[in-house]
Amino acid sequence: MRKLSTVLVVGVGLIGTSIALALRGHGVTVALSDVDEDAVRLAREPGAGQPWRGEPADLGVLAVPPDLIAPRSSPTCRSGARPARTPTWPASRRSRRLRWPGSGVI
Secondary structure (H helix, E strand, O other): OOOOOEEEEEOOOHHHHHHHHHHHHOOOEEEEEOOOHHHHHHHHOOOOOEEOOOOOEEEEEEOOOHHHHHHHHHHHHHHOOOOEEEEEOOOOOOOOOOEEOOOEEO
């Protein structure tokens, strides 16, 4: 099994920052992304990670409200960019199906 070394957390509110802090506690490099730059700044203060600069990651965590999962990921998918090898999200449901480049429908 390949070791998880880098994670991109999109949405650094309470859930996203908590996930990022837990990952950092296990030595994982975490990149942080949010539409609110203040949220990224607040997440950095306790050491949750660094702002995302476009570098690829092993795992992408979409820690946004369920209705925003597709809108937050769709522009990235349409552009052909693949910020993370595998996407996941802690939301209880998703509003619609979406495509993650290279992995088919999720």
